[in-house]
Amino acid sequence: MDTNDQYGGRRRIPGRARxxxxxxxxxxxxxxxxxxxxxxxxxxAAAADDGKKVLTVAVAQSVDSLSPFxxxxxxxxxxxxxxxxxxxxxxxxxxxxxxxxxxxxxSSPDKLTWTYTIRSDSRWSDGEQATAEDAAWTFxxxxxxxxxxxxxxxxxxxxxxxxxxxxxELVIRLKKPQATMTALDVPIVPRHVWEKVGDYSKFNNxxxxxxxxxxxxxxxxxxxxxxxxLKANKDFWRGAPKFDELVFRYYKDQDAAVSxxxxxxVSFVAGSPSLTPAQAASLRTEKNIRVNDAPGRRFYALxxxxxxxxxxxxxxxxxHPSLLDRRVRHALFMAVDRKTIIDKVFQGHAVEGAGYIxxxxxxxxxxxxxxxELAYDPAGAAxxxxxxGYRKNGDGERVGEDGKPLTYRxxxxxTDPNDKAIGQYLxxxxxxxxxxxxxxxxxxxxxxxxAGEYDLAFxxxxxxxxxxxxxxxxxxxxxxxxxxxxxxxxxxxxxxKYDELYARQLAEYDPEKRAGIVKQLQSRLYDLGYMNVMAYxxxxxxxxxxxxxxxxxMPAKAGNIYGQDGYWSWWSAVPADSGDTGxxxxxxxxxxxxxxxxxxLAGLGAFVAMRRRATAEDRE
Amino acid sequence: MTxxxxxxxxxAGDDTAAAGKPPSVRPRALAWxxxxxxxxxxxxxYRTHRAGVFGLAVLTLFxxxxxxxxxxxxxxxxxxxxxxxxPLESPSAEFPFGTDRFGRNLLALVxxxxxxxxxxxxxxxxxSVAIGTLIGVTAGHFRGWYATVMMRITDWFLVMPTLVxxxxxxxxxxxxxxxxVVAIGVTTWPTTAxxxxxxxxxxxxxxxxxxxxxLGGGHWHVMxxxxxxxxxxxxxxxxxLIISSAILAEATLAFLGLGDPTVVxxxxxxxxxxxxxAVSAGHWGYLVPPGIAIAVVALAFTLCGRTVESVxxxxxxxxx
Numbered sequence: 001m002d003t004n005d006q007y008g009g010r011r012r013i014p015g016r017a018r019x020x021x022x023x024x025x026x027x028x029x030x031x032x033x034x035x036x037x038x039x040x041x042x043x044x045a046a047a048a049d050d051g052k053k054v055l056t057v058a059v060a061q062s063v064d065s066l067s068p069f070x071x072x073x074x075x076x077x078x079x080x081x082x083x084x085x086x087x088x089x090x091x092x093x094x095x096x097x098x099x100x101x102x103x104x105x106x107s108s109p110d111k112l113t114w115t116y117t118i119r120s121d122s123r124w125s126d127g128e129q130a131t132a133e134d135a136a137w138t139f140x141x142x143x144x145x146x147x148x149x150x151x152x153x154x155x156x157x158x159x160x161x162x163x164x165x166x167x168x169e170l171v172i173r174l175k176k177p178q179a180t181m182t183a184l185d186v187p188i189v190p191r192h193v194w195e196k197v198g199d200y201s202k203f204n205n206x207x208x209x210x211x212x213x214x215x216x217x218x219x220x221x222x223x224x225x226x227x228x229x230l231k232a233n234k235d236f237w238r239g240a241p242k243f244d245e246l247v248f249r250y251y252k253d254q255d256a257a258v259s260x261x262x263x264x265x266v267s268f269v270a271g272s273p274s275l276t277p278a279q280a281a282s283l284r285t286e287k288n289i290r291v292n293d294a295p296g297r298r299f300y301a302l303x304x305x306x307x308x309x310x311x312x313x314x315x316x317x318x319x320h321p322s323l324l325d326r327r328v329r330h331a332l333f334m335a336v337d338r339k340t341i342i343d344k345v346f347q348g349h350a351v352e353g354a355g356y357i358x359x360x361x362x363x364x365x366x367x368x369x370x371x372x373e374l375a376y377d378p379a380g381a382a383x384x385x386x387x388x389g390y391r392k393n394g395d396g397e398r399v400g401e402d403g404k405p406l407t408y409r410x411x412x413x414x415t416d417p418n419d420k421a422i423g424q425y426l427x428x429x430x431x432x433x434x435x436x437x438x439x440x441x442x443x444x445x446x447x448x449x450x451a452g453e454y455d456l457a458f459x460x461x462x463x464x465x466x467x468x469x470x471x472x473x474x475x476x477x478x479x480x481x482x483x484x485x486x487x488x489x490x491x492x493x494x495x496x497k498y499d500e501l502y503a504r505q506l507a508e509y510d511p512e513k514r515a516g517i518v519k520q521l522q523s524r525l526y527d528l529g530y531m532n533v534m535a536y537x538x539x540x541x542x543x544x545x546x547x548x549x550x551x552x553x554m555p556a557k558a559g560n561i562y563g564q565d566g567y568w569s570w571w572s573a574v575p576a577d578s579g580d581t582g583x584x585x586x587x588x589x590x591x592x593x594x595x596x597x598x599x600x601l602a603g604l605g606a607f608v609a610m611r612r613r614a615t616a617e618d619r620e
Numbered sequence: 621m622t623x624x625x626x627x628x629x630x631x632a633g634d635d636t637a638a639a640g641k642p643p644s645v646r647p648r649a650l651a652w653x654x655x656x657x658x659x660x661x662x663x664x665x666y667r668t669h670r671a672g673v674f675g676l677a678v679l680t681l682f683x684x685x686x687x688x689x690x691x692x693x694x695x696x697x698x699x700x701x702x703x704x705x706x707p708l709e710s711p712s713a714e715f716p717f718g719t720d721r722f723g724r725n726l727l728a729l730v731x732x733x734x735x736x737x738x739x740x741x742x743x744x745x746x747x748s749v750a751i752g753t754l755i756g757v758t759a760g761h762f763r764g765w766y767a768t769v770m771m772r773i774t775d776w777f778l779v780m781p782t783l784v785x786x787x788x789x790x791x792x793x794x795x796x797x798x799x800x801v802v803a804i805g806v807t808t809w810p811t812t813a814x815x816x817x818x819x820x821x822x823x824x825x826x827x828x829x830x831x832x833x834x835l836g837g838g839h840w841h842v843m844x845x846x847x848x849x850x851x852x853x854x855x856x857x858x859x860x861l862i863i864s865s866a867i868l869a870e871a872t873l874a875f876l877g878l879g880d881p882t883v884v885x886x887x888x889x890x891x892x893x894x895x896x897x898a899v900s901a902g903h904w905g906y907l908v909p910p911g912i913a914i915a916v917v918a919l920a921f922t923l924c925g926r927t928v929e930s931v932x933x934x935x936x937x938x939x940x
Contacts, residue, residue: 253894254897254900255894255897255899255900258897258900259900262900275897276895276896276897276901277707277708277896277897278708278721278896278897278898278900278901278903279897279900279901281901282897282900282901282902340701344700344703344707344722344723345721347707414877414881415877417721417892417895417896420881420895421700421721421722423881423882424700424722424881424882425700425701427882428699428700428701429701439795439880439881439882440794440795441795441877441881443791
């Protein structure tokens with residue numbers, strides 16, 4: 001009967017295919033286990049064939065846009081730092097504001113008019129002079145064109161008028177005093193090139209190369225998720241970079257990037273995301289590789305949904321109502337053992353969380369006093385919950401007045417291992433309190449986040465030397481206009497007292513006084529309990545010392561290299577003499593791995609062969 | 621037809637016969653006797669297949685510790701808060717495979733992971749085969765437009781890339797074990813449906829089906845009493861074979877980060893290892909044991925499935 005033949009005939013192939021698959025799976029697992037590369041001689045990424053010194057950096061983050069008006073991601077904004085000058089820059093030593101395109105600046109007695117002197121020794125890469133006119137045009141475009149205000153619109157929101165009375169003089173008239181006038185992180189673009197662009201909300205600046213700029217590097221090539229190539233600008237006013245070319249090459253898998261570093265295919269592995277503790281530990285033992293483990297500029301927090309709403313007062317999302325009770329928020333955070341998170345999850349590559357701004361920015365760093373601090377105290381947390389009316393029932397679950405057990409959803413990034421790891425701790429810590437936890441690990445957290453459809457969420461921001469931006473995202477003004485809009489808000493916090501303090505710090509020109517207000521702001525934020533900072537993760541990155549002789553960290557003492565506020569690292573990097581390639585990584589592991597893999601493969605092969613012999617009789 | 625001498629169908633026939641007679645113990649006892657005899661015959665034939673016995677032994681080796689996991693590893697082996705070791709310790713006497721990123725004992729986790737991997741594999745295979753059998757038997761029995769529609773749907777699922785569909789399903793649904801079971805179950809059934817339909821068509825042409833119809837047997841009676849027992853051997857073999865691909869699929873989904881991150885499974889361990897950077901750091905104890913376990917268990921199920929198949933389907937094997 002042919003149906004049976006069909007049945008009998010088609011079983012054979014999948015069966016064998018499965019055997020092969022199983023063998024392959026075993027072999028793959030084994031080779032994957034071989035950490036050390038099979039190519040013992042490191043290829044030189046630093047020296048290309050024609051003698052050009054190339055610095056290759058392994059990165060993972062995609063470019064959102066190469067237009068300075070649109071880009072917000074770390075990699076894209078870093079590229080803009082390298083290709084365009086900003087009015088001011090930050091000193092790599094101590095984050096002090098230093099001249100950039102502007103050589104000096106002053107404000108009028110009424111604090112509303114700022115006058116900048118623009119340097120006359122900065123030229124665009126097409127030979128034209130960079131002038132105050134370019135800066136005025138850049139700001140005016142952002143003020144008049146909504147598309148151009150996408151990325152940095154907040155800087156110019158308070159501008160009344162920007163003019164350029166002469167090529168070296170830029171005048172900005174403000175509506176209200178603004179403390180961030182010496183920290184305008186806006187790339188200045190050449191007017192004669194950008195005037196011709198039609199729609200700023202669509203133009204991504206990635207079609208015609210080289211892109212005209214006046215930074216230490218010129219953008220010469222880009223392929224999405226493949227590479228970004230930059231050429232040194234030999235005429236840069238501060239001095240030419242030592243490397244001839246800078247290439248950001250994509251490695252979507254961190255382990256692959258680490259292997260490439262070991263082989264010498266890349267000179268630097270970006271700490272974004274940070275190298276894992278295991279990777280850092282194994283790289284530390286390698287010759288010719290230096291691991292840079294520096295205090296980061298990020299905070300890592302647990303954000304609580306404060307009952308999301310829009311500016312028009314409409315409620316949105318479905319945050320848990322019990323979280324509106326401050327005692328509950330405090331109790332939750334008191335049950336989080338921050339020390340364990342540092343020791344176990346970050347394995348020491350982080351600093352325990354306190355205030356909102358990382359300790360690296362010592363001027364603004366704030367720490368709760370002993371009586372204000374929500375220290376780790378599970379028993380106290382339980383008492384607080386009892387007082388708030390959430391008592392344990394017979395099954396050990398906390399129930400509210402409606403009789404429903406407390407269960408919170410935590411929004412976590414599926415791509416972030418730390419989120420998932422800490423989520424598991426929270427599940428157990430809060431489980432002991434009698435609170436249920438569901439981890440919602442998603443690839444796309446943006447949609448539920450913007451819709452307010454979460455109870456708690458893992459949150460984190462990179463903080464700039466001027467903290468205005470990270471503070472502004474918790475003001476009522478940052479809320480979306482209607483539930484359908486997208487606001488600049490981080491997690492829908494809106495507190496009158498906070499807003500008042502925020503406005504005061506923005507108008508305060510005295511750095512000391514302003515820092516004092518910023519500390520009060522952080523204290524207020526801490527007491528509210530909507531943003532619970534758990535840790536300040538370190539920037540853990542690594543580079544080959546046989547390719548990069550020296551490189552500037554920022555701040556100079558214990559600072560990061562990738563993603564600085566400035567172009568210091570890549571501009572200052574000195575190529576190493578490529579004579580000393582050094583010995584490759586130890587080859588014993590490789591040999592042992594190959595032998596082990598071969599033995600298993602041979603075993604499987606023999607087994608398959610035997611099996612085939614056995615079935616040969618069966619088949620007939 | 622050869623399948624008639626597998627005890628199963630005879631038994632079904634006996635039961636039907638017994639229903640009409642006055643109550644008597646004898647036919648039932650006879651049925652049990654036959655079942656025992658056929659089971660013994662099955663085992664005798666099975667035993668002659670070396671690969672099948674090997675597969676069974678391997679499965680026992682994995683299933684026993686998995687079943688006894690709470691006794692062997694303690695009920696808190698998967699707890700992160702009171703993990704016994706430091707994170708990512710190297711293998712030692714206390715931790716034969718070392719520890720994971722939380723400091724948990726990896727040997728205990730691999731044993732625990734077996735529970736999830738085997739459970740998901742079994743449930744997904746059962747779901748897949750159940751859907752496939754339902755569609756296969758009804759499509760083979762009813763023919764006409766119903767069969768045409770059902771088979772086109774089957775074809776559609778057959779040409780869809782299984783993994784992509786499963787990933788899409790697992791992404792849109794919330795992350796839990798059930799999601800993974802459903803994602804695998806609803807994407808792997810078409811082959812079973814095709815096989816079962818073919819067998820149903822073959823069975824339904826036999827004269828005794830016509831006799832049953834003539835005696836007034838309805839659709840339900842014919843499908844459950846005559847067709848189903850006859851396709852059962854095929855279904856059984858198919859289940860065993862699908863388990864291995866279901867285990868691989870579960871591991872793949874978990875490795876791609878689509879599983880429940882709070883549940884310990886083999887694929888999940890591989891994913892954890894990758895995220896912790898264990899590959900480049902050379903922590904083989906984190907990677908190799910779950911990897912080998914996945915490969916070996918999938919292999920063992922395949923070996924068993926092929927043996928069951930060749931024992932039950934005399935066209936393939938040596939059963940006489």
